[in-house]
Amino acid sequence: MTPILHQVTEIASWLFLIYGSIICAGYIFSAAFSLVEIRDYKRRNNFEDEIALLQSLNLPAISILAPAFNEGLNIVENVRSLLTINYPSFEIVIINDGSSDDSLAKLIEEYELEIEQVLYHSYIPTKKVRGIYKSRNKAFKNLTVVDKENGGKADALNTGINICKNNLICCIDVDCILENDAMLKLIKPFLNDEKKVIASGGVIRVANSCIIEDGRIIEVKLPEKFIARVQVLEYFRAFLMGRMAWSRVDGLLLISGAFGMFDKDIVIQAGGYNIHTVGEDMELLVRMRRMMRERDEPYSVGFVPDPLCWTEVPQSWKILQRQRNRWTRGTAETLWIHRKMIFNAKYGVLGILSTPFWFFFEWLAPLIEFFGILFFLFLLLFGQINWLIFGTFFTAVYSFAFLFSITALFFEEYSFQQYKKPKYIWRLIGTALLEPVIYHPVIMWSAVMGNIDLIRGKKTWGAMSRAGLTNPEKKKA
Amino acid sequence: MKDVLHNVTAYFPEEWAWIMKINALFILLFLLLTIGLIGFIIFLRVEKNIRNDKKQAQQLLLIDFLNSFLFEEDFDKLKEIEDFRTDHLKTPLEIKVTIKEILLFHENLKGESAIALEELFLQLQLDKFVLNDLKKGNWFTVARAIYALSELGIEVSAKKIEPYLNDPKNEVRQQSQLYFLKVAKDNPLQFLDKTERPLTTWQQIYIENALKNFYQGPAPDFSIWLDHKLDTVVEFSIRMIARYNQFENIPKLLPFLKNEKESIRKEAIHALCSLEYIELLNLILPTFKQESISIKKEILRSVEQLGTFDDLKEIKPMLAAQDWELKIKYFNIEKYFFPNKKDEIHMQYLHEQEMGL
Numbered sequence: 001m002t003p004i005l006h007q008v009t010e011i012a013s014w015l016f017l018i019y020g021s022i023i024c025a026g027y028i029f030s031a032a033f034s035l036v037e038i039r040d041y042k043r044r045n046n047f048e049d050e051i052a053l054l055q056s057l058n059l060p061a062i063s064i065l066a067p068a069f070n071e072g073l074n075i076v077e078n079v080r081s082l083l084t085i086n087y088p089s090f091e092i093v094i095i096n097d098g099s100s101d102d103s104l105a106k107l108i109e110e111y112e113l114e115i116e117q118v119l120y121h122s123y124i125p126t127k128k129v130r131g132i133y134k135s136r137n138k139a140f141k142n143l144t145v146v147d148k149e150n151g152g153k154a155d156a157l158n159t160g161i162n163i164c165k166n167n168l169i170c171c172i173d174v175d176c177i178l179e180n181d182a183m184l185k186l187i188k189p190f191l192n193d194e195k196k197v198i199a200s201g202g203v204i205r206v207a208n209s210c211i212i213e214d215g216r217i218i219e220v221k222l223p224e225k226f227i228a229r230v231q232v233l234e235y236f237r238a239f240l241m242g243r244m245a246w247s248r249v250d251g252l253l254l255i256s257g258a259f260g261m262f263d264k265d266i267v268i269q270a271g272g273y274n275i276h277t278v279g280e281d282m283e284l285l286v287r288m289r290r291m292m293r294e295r296d297e298p299y300s301v302g303f304v305p306d307p308l309c310w311t312e313v314p315q316s317w318k319i320l321q322r323q324r325n326r327w328t329r330g331t332a333e334t335l336w337i338h339r340k341m342i343f344n345a346k347y348g349v350l351g352i353l354s355t356p357f358w359f360f361f362e363w364l365a366p367l368i369e370f371f372g373i374l375f376f377l378f379l380l381l382f383g384q385i386n387w388l389i390f391g392t393f394f395t396a397v398y399s400f401a402f403l404f405s406i407t408a409l410f411f412e413e414y415s416f417q418q419y420k421k422p423k424y425i426w427r428l429i430g431t432a433l434l435e436p437v438i439y440h441p442v443i444m445w446s447a448v449m450g451n452i453d454l455i456r457g458k459k460t461w462g463a464m465s466r467a468g469l470t471n472p473e474k475k476k477a
Numbered sequence: 478m479k480d481v482l483h484n485v486t487a488y489f490p491e492e493w494a495w496i497m498k499i500n501a502l503f504i505l506l507f508l509l510l511t512i513g514l515i516g517f518i519i520f521l522r523v524e525k526n527i528r529n530d531k532k533q534a535q536q537l538l539l540i541d542f543l544n545s546f547l548f549e550e551d552f553d554k555l556k557e558i559e560d561f562r563t564d565h566l567k568t569p570l571e572i573k574v575t576i577k578e579i580l581l582f583h584e585n586l587k588g589e590s591a592i593a594l595e596e597l598f599l600q601l602q603l604d605k606f607v608l609n610d611l612k613k614g615n616w617f618t619v620a621r622a623i624y625a626l627s628e629l630g631i632e633v634s635a636k637k638i639e640p641y642l643n644d645p646k647n648e649v650r651q652q653s654q655l656y657f658l659k660v661a662k663d664n665p666l667q668f669l670d671k672t673e674r675p676l677t678t679w680q681q682i683y684i685e686n687a688l689k690n691f692y693q694g695p696a697p698d699f700s701i702w703l704d705h706k707l708d709t710v711v712e713f714s715i716r717m718i719a720r721y722n723q724f725e726n727i728p729k730l731l732p733f734l735k736n737e738k739e740s741i742r743k744e745a746i747h748a749l750c751s752l753e754y755i756e757l758l759n760l761i762l763p764t765f766k767q768e769s770i771s772i773k774k775e776i777l778r779s780v781e782q783l784g785t786f787d788d789l790k791e792i793k794p795m796l797a798a799q800d801w802e803l804k805i806k807y808f809n810i811e812k813y814f815f816p817n818k819k820d821e822i823h824m825q826y827l828h829e830q831e832m833g834l
Contacts (some may be wrong), residue, residue: 042650058682117823119808119828121801192647192679388493392500399507404552406514413518417525425518 009384016372023361024400031407033245038415041305044443050188051181055084061089062261063164066174067156068094069075072101076110078174081215083143084323088182091142094174098127099151107145112137118144124158124272127151133164153257154273154280161264161272169267171281173258173311177207177217182308186261189302198266198288200302203239205418206232207310217310227320229431230439231313232419236408239416240305247303251354252294253289255301258279259309266292273334276336278459279330287337293347307416321446328450329458331363366447386443398436405432528570535574537564543582546597547590558600572606579603580628595629601813604631611637616646623649627656643673651680658687663694669702675709685717700726703733710745719748727754733759742768750779758784766795773803781810789814804829 053059064082068075075094082092096104106115113133120132126427127149135143135389148159157171168190170183179185181204189200208228211219223229246252270288273280285301292299335342335358342359344351359466409428412418419428489498542561545552566572576598583594599605610622611633623638641653654676656709657668665688676684688696699721702714713732718726733745749757761776768776780788789810796803808826812819 004501042710046617053686056682056686058685062692093582117819119805119823119826121805123801139759188679190678192677194675194677308619337646367809389497389500396500396503396507399511403507403511403514405517406511408512410518410521417522422522425522 005382009379012375016368016375019368020397023365026357026361027241029406030245031241031411034241034411035414037244037248038240038277038305038411042415045306048321049058050184054088054181054184057088059088059165059184059187060168061091062087062170062187063091063093063160063166063264064091064170064172064183065095065098065157065160065164066172067153067160068099068103068174069097069153069156070099070101070103071174072099072103072106074175074195075103076106076314077215079107079111081177082172082174083140085183086180086216090183091144091165093144093146093164095146095148095156095160097152097156097322098148104145104147108133111135111140111143111146112141115400118163120163121159122162123268124162126155126159126162129159129163134282152275154275154277157280158275160271161267162266167264168261169264170259170261171257172260172309174415175312176204176258177212177215178259179306179308179310180216182259185304185306185308186259186302189300189304190261190263193299193300193302195298197263197302198292199255199260199285200260200304201243201252201260202304202308203243203306204235204256204258205307205310206235206313208312208315210310220420221420222419222421222427223313223315225315226431226434227317227439228315229427230311230326230435233405233408233428233432233435235313236412238407240411241408243321244305246354247301249349249353250300251349252280252301252303253286253350253358255285255303258311260285262288273370276459277330277333278326279334282330283334283337286341286355289350290338290341290347293350305415307418317442321442321449322333324443324446325450325453328363328366328447329454331358332451332454335359366444367451369444370448401436401440405435448451502564531570532574535565535571536578537752539575539578543578543594543597547582547586547593558597562601566601566603572603573703576607576625580625583629595631598629598631603826607631608633609748616649619644620646620648620652623652623656627652627659630660632660639668639671642668647677647680650674651683654680654684655687658684659691661692664697665692665694666697666699666702669705669710670794672707672710675707676713677709681709681713681716683715685720688717696721696723698726699723700729703729708738708741711741715741715744715748719751722752724752727752731760739769739772743772746775746779747773750775750782753783757785758788762788762791765792770800770802773800774806777803777806777810781813786811786814 064085066078066082067188068078070214071078079092079094085092094107096107112135114133114136115131118132118134130147130149133145133147146159146163148156151159160171161169168187170186172178186200186202187221189196205220206223206228207217208223209221210217211221212222223232243252243254260281266288267284270284270291274283275286277283289299289301301388314323335355336357341347341351342355347355376385376390406429409425409432413425421424478492493501498594542557546554546557553589566575579594579598583591587596604626607622607625610618611626613619619641626633635657638653638656641649641794642657644650644653654672655666660667661667666684688833699714699717700723703711705711705714711733715730718730727749730745730749733741734749736742736745746757757779761779764797777792780792789807792807796807804826808822812822815822
């Protein structure tokens with residue numbers, strides 16, 4: 001190796017080390033902020049049961065928007081589950097996004113739907129609406145089904161926004177399972193803040209292997225499969241550590257597309273969901289926040305750490321890779337669209353902290369990690385590896401990753417303790433031990449491929465088939 | 478620190494490069510933290526389980542005790558209460574569970590049983606524990622203490638609670654508002670006079686609920702707070718005038734139709750419409766064009782409730798071409814007036830939409 005190359009190697013090693021250290025420091029800060037936020041949340045909510053308020057007629061009405069594409073297998077049960085939501089005043093708007101299966105026919109038959117002439121205006125341009133259906137049966141008077149040409153999830157949600165009646169909209173995945181008081185908890189930030197609240201989001205939990213009856217979680221179980229179990233840990237980290245911390249400093253950039261509530265007027269003023277990105281959920285919130293900031297209007301974004309929404313996570317590596325590939329593209333697209341905000345003090349915490357963090361540590365991290373691996377191979381090729389140093393460094397990084405997952409597990413135990421059986425703790429610790437070597441490389445690779453696909457101009461979601469959430473015991477039988 | 482580092486690294490082989498020593502140090506640190514956290518998780522789990530067991534045992538004991546206390550005639554109240562107090566109220570957990578359980582029973586019972594529970598609370602001297610919480614000064618213990626006091630209607634000196642009406646924490650403010658409301662024999666909203674921070678919508682919903690479900694006395698005259706310095710209190714009072722059908726206050730509401738605050742104007746229109754004040758349309762239709770979208774929507778709603786198609790027609794020329802939200806509302810009201818012409822009206826709307834009229 002030439003002296004210059006040696007010097008370059010030395011500098012690169014230091015850069016990787018500094019980058020890694022900053023990430024670790026970021027995680028430590030985020031853990032500290034989350035802990036304070038969760039503690040405060042528990043204190044605010046541990047003495048009074050608010051369920052009684054569900055009988056009040058003074059709560060504002062909500063429109064629940066659920067796009068559906070080829071969900072024929074479970075659509076009838078999913079809608080039934082949504083119709084049993086415990087909230088005094090709501091409408092369910094199912095948007096059939098040009099499904100090629102029998103979703104619409106099943107809905108028409110089961111819920112006695114017929115076309116109704118509903119007046120609406122397309123505040124946000126969308127694909128053509130073929131028909132708006134309402135039920136003849138008064139038991140389903142809250143249900144509206146919109147049939148439209150296929151245009152993707154963002155387009156379907158925009159259609160729902162145009163057609164729905166109420167000023168508060170809750171965008172959810174049609175197959176997610178909501179807790180009994182989910183709507184009440186999610187609406188509380190809108191009603192209990194002196195500032196204008198433009199959106200609020202909740203924690204998403206993994207429903208795989210849970211016992212479900214009549215669209216409700218009866219017993220929380222840890223997923224049987226490693227791939228789903230590791231996502232339980234990942235969701236703990238993302239929601240209980242990441243988003244809680246961002247919420248504490250009012251720097252939240254993402255409300256999950258699976259479950260979030262928004263002020264409809266602000267959504268429309270911001271232009272609705274962006275149909276040109278696959279990260280429409282993140283992009284919308286960033287755009288709404290940016291708009292409010294540019295208008296200089298005080299506002300806030302709420303976040304509720306209670307487990308309010310349960311969803312099925314991918315159980316196959318292929319589907320998981322597609323999902324993460326899409327998330328990477330969505331992040332990159334959003335950051336590119338709003339690049340003006342990065343390091344821009346005009347946007348406050350969003351400009352100084354959130355967007356730079358997402359840029360350097362969410363989008364760039366897998367790429368740097370990938371280049372780190374290439375760099376390692378390069379050193380290996382030139383026989384420049386000191387195996388003792390490598391061994392100690394690798395162990396240090398591995399033990400930090402393990403510590404990080406254990407911290408997330410601690411947060412869950414400290415806050416909501418959903419996994420009650422003692423054996424689940426040991427299984428999650430075991431999963432945390434394996435994650436850095438089995439799961440993490442796949443996620444990193446998916447992110448790298450996501451960036452490559454982005455450069456190639458890929459805009460599709462990719463098929464996201466699901467196993468379906470049913471009672472596992474019934475399934476066995 | 479330097480010494481500690483030196484002492485720890487002294488255990489590593491001397492031939493190790495400094496970077497390896499640092500790595501090894503971090504491994505040790507992370508491992509120790511991980512083991513500590515796992516230990517803490519297990520401790521939390523065990524502690525929670527033990528706590529839950531104790532909680533359950535206390536709850537079972539209490540259910541028996543409370544049922545006997547409330548419903549058994551030959552229950553020796555004085556002796557049993559004294560025994561319970563000395564034997565089963567020794568730890569903070571036992572006291573907390575007892576308070577919670579009594580509150581739960583109290584919530585589900587009314588009349589004599591509820592009063593008996595309030596007396597029992599005092600006889601068990603649980604009020605001392607609650608008052609102690611109130612003195613502690615942590616916002617969350619204060620909120621919890623005020624909550625317990627208000628649920629059981631235990632009155633303490635107003636001076637002890639009043640400062641919390643303007644506490645920076647929403648939860649503390651809300652509990653103190655509910656306290657004054659629930660212990661009041663009359664004038665339940667007197668606390669509004671001392672309120673200096675805006676009422677959130679959530680608090681307003683709670684206050685209204687408590688007024689309807691807990692307060693037993695005569696309905697207050699809400700017009701007293703129409704000149705309150707806080708807009709949210711004024712809006713709340715206007716709304717309550719309508720909810721409680723206080724028709725006698727209609728003249729006092731009229732000036733608010735011209736209030737400079739949009740939210741107050743809107744609330745006034747809504748209230749007068751609910752009170753079916755027939756002159757309302759004559760007052761609000763002429764100003765339709767100058768109003769904001771949300772007020773215009775409220776005016777349209779009033780036309781639907783109180784007006785005729787002629788009133789509605791008056792609005793048509795004042796709708797701007799791009800006011801789609803208002804136009805939809807307009808056509809929906811037209812459909813309401815002429816249910817047999819729904820298709821025609823729908824076509825008319827589509828036509829206007831297409832032509833951009």
